[in-house]
Amino acid sequence: MCCVMVFETCLGWMAVVGSSFGLQRVILPHSSKSAILEQISRNSWSLDDNRFPELSGLAEDIRHYLEGEEVVFHYRLDLMAATEFQKRVWCVVKQIPYSQTRSYLWVAGVLGLPGGARAVGQALARNPLPIIVPCHRVINSDGTLGGFSGGVELKRRLLQIESSGAIHSL
8 A cells, every 4th residue: 555645845746655665756846736646646646644654754854855955865665666676776876975976887887787877777767766766866977967757957956956055046
């Protein structure tokens, strides 16, 4: 059984999805509450933030993070739907320090896959926990941003938040 908590942030409406095994998904900002509720409805998730009380603490941590505070996210993660390779990639990415970036090639190298940058990118594209598993900190070797599930502009904004501690207009 999954439950969802919806909350407002300085970037828009977000949600987190949890199960008794831990956090399953972070839904990135939407412009309206109705837009995020529509996504929740499409996925048949239950709006019940009382079942897993740690979700309320997570919502507050995400708010602080988006306001420019360095936050270390220590939450149980439910990664049962992930492949072993995805879990390995996400584990490496979770270790990238706040306000720093690494390349897809670097992540592949840490995993012992010198030619695996594309596979790393594919694993990150399936990351259900953006911000918690900070895939926005992974960029192309040439310094360009690469992709992001929330779009390149949101990736840029998250990196700006981390580098300056403040939200700048794009």
